Amino acid sequence: MSEDPPFISAVDLFCGVGGLTHGLVRSGINVTAGVDLDPHCRYPFEANNAAPFIERDVKDLKPAELEPYLSASKYSMLAGCAPCQPFSTYSQSGRSRKRGMDWRLVLNFGSLVADLQPDLVTMENVVQLADHAVFSEFLDSLKGYAVSWAKVECTRIGIPQSRKRLVLLASKLGGHGLDLTPQFVRSQRTVRQEIGKLPTIAAGEQHPRDPLHTSSSLSETNMKRIKASKPGGTWRDWDPDLVAECHRKVTGSTYPSVYGRMEWDAPAPTITTQCFGYGNGRFGHPTQDRAISLREAAMLQTFPRNYKFLKKGEQVTFSRLGRLIGNAVPVRLGEVIGKCLIEHVHAFERGEAEVAGVGISEQLGRLF
Missing domain, CATH: 3.90.120.10 (DNA Methylase, subunit A, domain 2)
Known part of the structure; x- marks a missing residue:
């Protein structure tokens, strides 16, 4: 990884204890803030990551509150994993009561993207999200972005547990170079x-x-x-x-x-x-x-x-x-996402917009 200062500043929405943040930081991305409504997340987030914890409900955030955290580097990024209780198959209690509220959080994320227009976006969530109308609504908020998403089997990227997650990547820089190549793959860990x-x-x-x-x-x-x-x-x-x-x-x-x-x-x-x-x-x-x-x-x-x-x-x-x-995002998954986006920005800056003519979905398919 380059020793140059980070050139991507990110805000981690629904940051929890900092799994995604810690992975992004390991990759070389400058996470400038984490947002979550759970006060119990403050200590682990701030004790392990050089970023402030903002104790807020994402649905109450105003775009102007996040703008200072996104302007610290050349490129800006919004990241996050909206709570996925509506799709949980582990506990059925209270699902119908919570469903509308929790689905709305995915759309709140999309609204912030639409208002702030960061250069890069990543969302991690349960794979079942892709089968619901709320996901299509979220994609509608990404007008003007090159978008790709994949269902990731975590064992294929060195995470020692059988865990499938949906990973979405979006960029205003185009789809070129957004390549989760085998250089980021680790053999299965036990x-x-x-x-x-x-x-x-x-x-x-x-x-x-x-x-x-x-x-x-x-x-x-x-x-x-x-x-x-x-x-x-x-x-x-x-x-x-x-x-x-x-x-x-x-x-x-x-x-x-x-x-x-x-x-x-x-x-x-x-x-x-x-x-x-x-x-x-x-x-x-x-x-x-x-x-x-x-x-x-x-x-x-x-x-x-x-x-x-x-x-x-x-x-x-x-x-x-x-x-x-x-509920945390595995740190290793955040690191892989971060490395992919850094390589994508490097490719953009090298002017490789049309190299090989390979689309994002095809490139993601090489790994997943």
Whole structure:
């Protein structure tokens, strides 16, 4: 990467704890601010990224408030991942009530793009978004931009979990050079490679030097269950007396992935907001009799091992931290997006607008 000062300034909308921001910064993009309405995101965002956290609801933002943060470099960029609860298949509670509000956030993002006209735009979201009318409405806000989007399998870019995401790239500089080439591809990473060197802890234990390396406690029954579980297996491997009553019913037989262990030499399952619970998915540690720790979940999301989520002396709250980690954009995905956009701008500045005549969609297809 060039040692020249960053020439792209970005604002990260719906920034959360800074997964996308941290990846963009690693790529060489200057993230000048992050916006989120959750006050619990402030400390991890600001403690790990040299940018201010703006505690605001994106739907209440005025374009003029963001303009100073977008003018710090030659090129400007809006980035973000609007909350995706309407499309979640994990929890059905409250979906109809929240749907209109959360879909509106995607359109609020589009309205800010239309008003601010940044040079570059990227949006990351759940793949189901592409099948809904709100996505077409968002695309309508990108008039004058070259646009491409793809459904990305995260294991193909070095993220050690099976996670599919929609990634959209848009540019006012044209579609040339917007090329997610194999130079950014890493071989598939495994659970062992990512978390295999962390210290051993027991269920319900917290490591004395890393408060985030803490795991939830297990009931007597669940301790028996995890001891009977093998990596990659399911509760169907257990003795019948350990199987939960709900899974003995016909309707429960379709949920084989709960109460499972991860495999050392394979990617993890998708890290969700409930990843700290052994009974919530295949979140059992491959060999230790416990669910994965919060630190392990964060590392499987490709956060650095030293990423700060807690102030000194702050108590661990599993539900809050699980939500912040599970909802984050994997850092590695942000880094790949950033590198692609930097290469795109370099290509534009080299005057390669017509080189090879390859469209964005075809170029994205090389990788995904």
